[in-house]
Amino acid sequence: MKIWLNTLTREARDTLWLLGMLALVLVPHVPRLPWWSSTLAALALGWRAWLAVHDAPLPRRPLLMALLAATMACTWLTFGTVLGREAGTALVVMLTTLKSLELRARRDALVCLYLGFFLVLTQFLYDQGIVTAVLMLGAVWGLLVSLVLGQRPLGHPPLREVGGEAARNMLVGLPVMVLLFVLFPRFGPLWALPSDAQGRIGLSDQISLGDVGSLAASQEVALRVKFQGPPPPMNRMYFRGPVLDHFDGQQWQAQVRPPTRQPDVQVGGTPWTYDMTLEPLQLKVLPLLDGTGEVAPAPGTRLPALTRRGLQWEAPLTGERLRLQARAWPVANEGPLEDHLRLREWVQLPPGRNPRTLAWALALRQQPAWREAPASAVVGEVLRHIRSADFRYTLSPGRPPPGEQHLIDRFWFDQQAGFCEHFASAFVVVLRAMDIPSRVVLGYQGAEFNPIDGQFTVRQSHAHAWAEYWQPGRGWVRVDPTAAVAPERIEQPPQLRPLQGLPGMMGDLDPAFLKRWRHAWEAVDHRWNTWVLQYSNSQQMNLLQQLGMRNPDVGSLLHVLGLALGLLGLGGAAWAGWQAWQARKAPWPRLLSALDRALSARIAPPPGPRPASPLAWARHPALANHEALLTRLHGLDALRYGADAQTPTPGMGHQARLPRKARELLREIEQICRHNRGF
Incomplete structure (x- = not known):
């Protein structure tokens, strides 16, 4: 590969490097781009690479204008606009690749570079993970290499040398980047914009049979939780989401309730204290540990205004990660504790739906043993029926046929195989048919323990549905009918396997x-x-307080940032002055640099470090017949390394006289270079 690169011209090599960096920036966008955009971008870059290797002429402007018009038309037909995140990204990708097809001059290369830097920024509109950050850091370095190559048009500088210079430039800018990250005022969480319209999967405030089962294959993280002390047992680790009250025969939905109808909550036992990090949600209900009665922001963070409805906590949709501290009680009863008229809404069923299931429930209720039995006893009998019948728990129950009106009948009598929402839905319908108030609850059940940091990871595959029924004196009581047929699902929730998906x-x-x-x-x-x-404004204020400020605000932050940048600037100026002073103390490096400039204007410099030594220039093939230059180059080499350089002359400082002789030879070389253009 290295030998092949050495056979390319300087222009071809630099062009291929720039095209490779643009491809690196574009590759993460491929899954998000329309097929035509990815295809045309790949063809354009490949075509331009072929033209560079074969030194072929570039396409004419009319063809490029036709391709541009086709790109604009395809973008409009695909997205209905040329603005916005998705359409704009697709359009910039195409403009970048089309611009590479007219890459003739340095100005064109700079335009491609700036478009490449812009595409680096667009990556963070979709993902801000550490992998994306590292990948884009490498892309920035590669684009800086192209920028340095553009600033060194003469000769054939090695890529390793130019790459080192680009890396040094990045390191020089690192302190400024860190200062801006830490101290630049944040009026919202860092990079909060990308969470909008992400199409994230997760819980919803309504479900149809099979919706929760569709999350079983998703290993996307929903939340992380760390307990301060012993954690609850796995079969108690229920993370409560939305409560679904209304069933229309096809879907369960959450009823919108006014804030004035707040149910009573009584808690007891020793609470579990935990810290939680919630990934961006697509619903307002926070899936906290069931029984959570107290919620506060994590230290150094802020939470949006929370609304509590019994054991359910809601927050406005912000598209942000939330960090909080909370306490959950093992005994948490949500009222009312006595029979109330509003409990009637939890026994409503759609008319004309699931007649076989309703008939079965009424027949059970009319049996003498269960006619006057309390709700807890009836619930136990229904669970016994689920355990003893031929019900099966499956992750792939399949979708019901189109137009099916009696979904619960089909599951309860015919299919008898389903996911958690099948069991919870049928269970609630049966209880309501027996005039027992009940409802479906969505959330997550179980977690995966990470021994590295002691946190429990809850994924979308832990999504679960269970039921609650009302019992006098206790209020709403949780019951999980899935545990009756598949207790292992509750005791040992699904775990992510590292090689899952391989054949x-x-x-x-x-x-x-x-x-x-x-x-x-x-x-x-x-x-x-x-x-x-999640580095936020509140953490910046905590940092200023640790620095000794009593009541910091945005103005304080700006003052500290300005002071830090000023000190950094003074430090940079002092460093530059010290470097200049060192250069004055060592005259030979200055002389060699001047020699390098004079000769590089006429011929490509010899391989090796820059500036090249006089002896390296003397060995250059282009100077083989120029005796005048060779004599003076050998003279400079003798002044630096010959015998005269080792023997000081009395009277005058040895280091002061040698640069003077060398400057005379340098001036003669510069005059020869100005008057002789034959090499």
Whole structure:
């Protein structure tokens, strides 16, 4: 590969490098781009690379204008606009690749570079993970290499040398970047914009049979929780989401309730205290641990205004990660504790639906043993029926046929196989048919423990549905009918396997070292989310308080930022002055740089470090017949390394006289270069 690169011209090599960096920036966008955009971008970059390698002429402007018009038309037909995040990104991708097809001059290269830097920014409109950050950091370095190459038009500078210079420039800018990150005022969480319109999967405030089951294959993280003390047992780890009250025969939906109708809550037992990080949600209900009675923001963070409705906590949709501290009680009864007229809404069923299930429930209720039995006893009998019948728990129950009107009948009598929402929905319909107030609750059940950082990870695959029924004196009581047919689902929730999705027996492998690697990666990812993506204005104010400020505000932050940048600027100026002073103390580097400038204006510099030594220039093939230059170059080399350089002359300082002789030879070389253009 290296030999092949050395055979290319300077222009071809630099063009291929720029095209490679643009491809690196564009690749993460491919899953989000329309097929035609990805295809045309790949063809344009490949075509331009072929033209660079073969030194072929570039396409004419009419063809480029036709391609541009086609791109605009395709963008409009696909998105209905050329503005917005998705349409704008697709359009910029096409403009960048089309611009590479007219890459003739330095100005064109700069335009492609600036478009490449802009596309780096667009990556963070979709994902702000650590992988994206590292990948884009490499892309920025690659684009800076192209920028440095553009600033050094003469000769054939090695990529390794130019890459080192680009890396040094990035390191020089690192202190300023860190200062701006830490102290620049934040009027909202860092990079909060990308969460809008992300199309995230997760819980909803309404479900149809099969909706929760569709989350079983998703390993996307929903939340992380860390307990301060012993955690609750796995079968008590229910994270309560939206309560679904209304059933129309096809869907369960949450009723909108006015804030004045607040149910009573009585708690008891020793509470569990926990810290939670919630990924951006698509619903207002926060899936907190069931029984949570107190919620506060995590130290150094802020929470939006929370609304409590019994054991359910709601927050406005912000598209942000939320960090909080909370306490949940093992005994938490949500009222009313006595029979109330408003409980009638939890026994409503759609008319004309599921007649077989209603008839079965009425027949059970009319039996002497259950006619006057309390709700808890009837619930126990229905659970016994689920355990003893041929019901099966399955992750792929399939969708009901189109137009099916009696979904519960089909599950309860015919299919008898389903996911958690099938069991919870049928269970609630049966209880309501027996005039027992009941409802469906969505949330998450169980978690995966990460021994690296001691946190429990809850994924979308932990999504679960259970039921609640009302019992006099206790209020709403949780019951999980899925546990009656599949207790292992509650005791040991689904775990992510590192090789899941591979074909055959490979997908069943679960090596311990891969688990440890995954746990370590998730711990690092959580720290990235906490320390970088969630770095907020409140944390900045806490930092200023630690620095001794009593009541810091945005003005204080700006003053500290200005002071820090000023000190950094003074430090940079002092460093530049020290470098200049060192250069004056060492005259040879200055002389060699001047020699390098004079000769590089006529011929490509020799390989090796810059500035090249006089002896390296003397060995240059282009100077083989120029005796005048060779004599003076050998003279400079003798002044620096010859015998005269080792023998000081009395009277005059040796270091003061040698540069003077060398300057004379340098002036003669410069005059020869000005008057001789034959090399």
